[in-house]
Amino acid sequence: MNTILVGAQWGDEGKGKIIDVLTEQADVVVRYAGGNNAGHTVFIGPKKYILHLVPSGILRPGKRCVIGNGVVVDPLSLVEEIQGLRRLGVKVGGNLAVSETAHVVLPYHRELDAQRESLQGGQKIGTTKRGIGPAYGDKAARVGLRVNDLIDPARLEEKLSQRIRENNEVLKALGAKPLSLKKVFTEYRAAGKYLKPFVANTVVLLHEAMRRGEDILFEGAQGTFLDIDHGTYPFVTSSNTTAGGACAGSGVPPHRMDRVVGVMKAYTTRVGEGPLPTENAQVADLLHGMGREFGSTTGRARRCGWFDAVATRQATMVNGIDGLAVTNLDGLDTVETIKVCVAYRHGKKRFDFVPNDARLLGECKPVYAGFEGWRTPTDRVRQWKDLPPKARAYLKAVAALSGAKLFIVSVGPARDQTIFV
Ligand code: IMP
Numbered sequence: 001m002n003t004i005l006v007g008a009q010w011g012d013e014g015k016g017k018i019i020d021v022l023t024e025q026a027d028v029v030v031r032y033a034g035g036n037n038a039g040h041t042v043f044i045g046p047k048k049y050i051l052h053l054v055p056s057g058i059l060r061p062g063k064r065c066v067i068g069n070g071v072v073v074d075p076l077s078l079v080e081e082i083q084g085l086r087r088l089g090v091k092v093g094g095n096l097a098v099s100e101t102a103h104v105v106l107p108y109h110r111e112l113d114a115q116r117e118s119l120q121g122g123q124k125i126g127t128t129k130r131g132i133g134p135a136y137g138d139k140a141a142r143v144g145l146r147v148n149d150l151i152d153p154a155r156l157e158e159k160l161s162q163r164i165r166e167n168n169e170v171l172k173a174l175g176a177k178p179l180s181l182k183k184v185f186t187e188y189r190a191a192g193k194y195l196k197p198f199v200a201n202t203v204v205l206l207h208e209a210m211r212r213g214e215d216i217l218f219e220g221a222q223g224t225f226l227d228i229d230h231g232t233y234p235f236v237t238s239s240n241t242t243a244g245g246a247c248a249g250s251g252v253p254p255h256r257m258d259r260v261v262g263v264m265k266a267y268t269t270r271v272g273e274g275p276l277p278t279e280n281a282q283v284a285d286l287l288h289g290m291g292r293e294f295g296s297t298t299g300r301a302r303r304c305g306w307f308d309a310v311a312t313r314q315a316t317m318v319n320g321i322d323g324l325a326v327t328n329l330d331g332l333d334t335v336e337t338i339k340v341c342v343a344y345r346h347g348k349k350r351f352d353f354v355p356n357d358a359r360l361l362g363e364c365k366p367v368y369a370g371f372e373g374w375r376t377p378t379d380r381v382r383q384w385k386d387l388p389p390k391a392r393a394y395l396k397a398v399a400a401l402s403g404a405k406l407f408i409v410s411v412g413p414a415r416d417q418t419i420f421v
Contacts, residue, residue, distance in 0.1 A: 001025075001215050002210075002215065002216045002257050002259075003215075003218065003258065004220065004260045005018065005019055005022065005219055005220050005263065006243050006263070007220055007221075007222060007223030007241065007262075007264075008264040008311075008312050008321065008324075009223045009225060009265065009308070009315070010223045010268070010269065010271075011038075011221075011222040011223040011226050011270070011271065012223070012296075013223060013264050014263060014265060014328055015220060015263045016042045017415075018261070018263050018327065018408060020044075020056050020060075021408070021415060021418050022261070023059075023060050023063055023217060025217075026057065026216060027063065027216070028057070028065070028066060028209050029058075029063055029066070029217045029219055030055065030065075030066040030206065030216060030217070030218050030219060030246075030252075031055045031067050032070045032071065032220070032248075033070045033220070033245045034072070034132070034222055034237060034241065036078075036081075036105075037127070037221075037237060038222060039052055040219075040296070041296045042059060043413040043414050043415075044059060044415065047088065049090075050296050051081070052077060052081055053067060053074070053077060053078050054067070054078070054082065054092070057217070058090060059090060063095065065097070066097050066098075066099070067096070067099060067102060068099050069102050069250065069251060070248055071102050071249065072103045072105050072132060073102045073104055074104075074105035074131065075105075075150055075188060075191035076188075076191055077105075078098070082194075093197075098195060099201075100146065100202075101146050101148065103136070103138070103145070103146055104145045104150050105132070106131070106135070106145065107179055107184055108134070108163070108167035108168075108171065108179060110134075112167070112170065112174075113127055113129050113130065113132070113134055115171070115174045124273060125234060125235055125236075125273055125274070126273040127237075127272065128272075128298055129298075132237060136238035145159050147199055150191070150192040150195070151193075153189050153192070156188060157185055164179055164181045164184060167179070206250060207252075210252070216252065218252075220242075220243075220245075221241060222239075223241060223315075224315040224318060225311060225315075227239075227240055227241045227242045227245075227318075230242055230318050232274045232358045232361060233356075235273050242319050243319040243320055243321075259322045259323065260320050261321070261322070261324075261407060262312070262316060262319055262321035262404060263324075263325045264307075264312050264315075264327070264398075264402070265326070265328045266326055266331060266332050266394075266395075266398070267283060267304065267307050267331060267332060268306065268307060268308045269287075269293055269303060269304050269305075270302065270303045271298070271302050275358050275359075275364075276305055277341065277361065277364050277365070278308045278339075279303055279305040283306060284301075284303065284304040284305075286334070286335070287331055292331060306338070306339040306341055307338075307340045307398055308340075308366070309341055309342055310341055310351065310354060311341075312401070313352075313402055316402050316404045317403070321402075321403075322404060322407075323404065323407030324405065325407055325408035326395055326398060326399075326409050329391065329409055329410065329411050330379045330411045330412055332373065333375070333376065333379075334373070337370050337373060338370070338371045338372075338373050339368040339369070339371075340368065340369050340370075340397065340398065341366035341367065342401060343366075345364065345365045345366075346364045369397075371397065372390050374387075374389075378411045381411055381419065382416065382417075383419060384419055384420075384421050387409070387419070406421045408420055408421065409421060
């Protein structure tokens with residue numbers, strides 16, 4: 001069975017943990033979009049792993065991991081991640097393949113990302129400054145370097161010298177320091193040499209796996225509302241984070257996908273700028289006070305709010321979500337009355353879907369339904385029947401409003417804090 005796992009909100013839904021749990025039943029785990037802007041946190045016993053580019057399947061022996069063609073790879077970051085995993089005793093070798101056609105993130109992408117953000121001032125996106133937008137921009141403009149170029153020193157030098165010449169003019173115009181070709185080439189040639197053994201035609205590799213009847217898990221990064229097409233543009237990332245992106249970003253066709261699992265928190269969070277209709281200071285204080293909701297890639301405090309069922313309903317639609325994984329239920333254990341946004345109101349107009357205009361969405365007021373809190377810890381619960389009845393009622397309502405079946409409930413970061421419904 002091939003499964004696509006996506007974030008149904010604004011990213012950071014706790015996908016890393018659910019992917020890790022589902023990986024048990026998969027043979028191959030594939031990243032299909034985004035880059036090292038993602039941060040998937042996985043706890044195994046006392047050890048905490050934060051993965052940025054390498055699929056979390058790497059933590060389970062015997063699983064193969066693929067960084068697909070739809071990903072943008074920062075080679076320096078990938079080398080560092082592999083070295084870090086190896087230091088922690090995780091085997092990284094023949095179990096990791098990197099697509100030869102994935103695009104490469106280069107220093108001018110990171111620099112342009114930072115420069116554009118600072119020039120935007122009040123209008124900034126709040127990116128992770130990992131160069132993701134400019135790297136996808138070059139891919140679309142057909143001036144990007146791919147992993148194939150990275151591992152061939154002659155081609156790398158030729159393409160880098162052209163690209164650095166052009167980008168240095170842009171950087172200078174923006175008031176930034178130009179880059180040294182020699183320095184960049186030396187660093188990236190070394191990274192290319194280190195990564196060469198991992199580079200493969202991952203489309204062929206995945207089709208061979210399917211011919212052997214193996215199960216593939218497609219690991220989404222970011223979330224539905226950060227999708228370049230379906231998100232709250234321009235406050236989005238630069239890739240198709242939604243389920244459709246899994247096909248384009250891996251070369252596995254749509255009819256080979258069997259199910260889509262949508263991960264959502266029991267409340268809502270967002271990092272970076274852009275509309276978040278249910279944002280609420282009390283919810284933020286509660287969660288931050290518990291030491292929760294700080295970004296795993298940038299450490300930024302996440303913005304927090306009540307569960308937004310208008311958004312998750314739309315996510316179900318766009319991704320074709322069959323099964324829901326609701327995470328962080330335990331974050332609401334102490335709340336007296338839990339609110340859920342069931343519609344938006346803008347003046348006299350009511351919206352039952354997410355308007356496509358970010359400014360309009362920012363002006364929308366949530367229409368809330370209230371749910372009685374269960375006010376008892378859930379982190380030790382392992383069975384659906386042992387959850388407090390009010391927690392079950394809340395979860396059932398959230399699933400019904402989102403329009404999909406409840407599949408998994410997560411009550412903490414550990415592998416065993418997982419309830420299959
Ligand atoms: P970029 O992907 O770095 O260009 O950032 C664009 C927007 O997506 C910003 O609001 C980021 O905070 C957000 N973003 C990117 N990656 C993640 C992620 O993995 N989790 C949550 N938000 C993200």
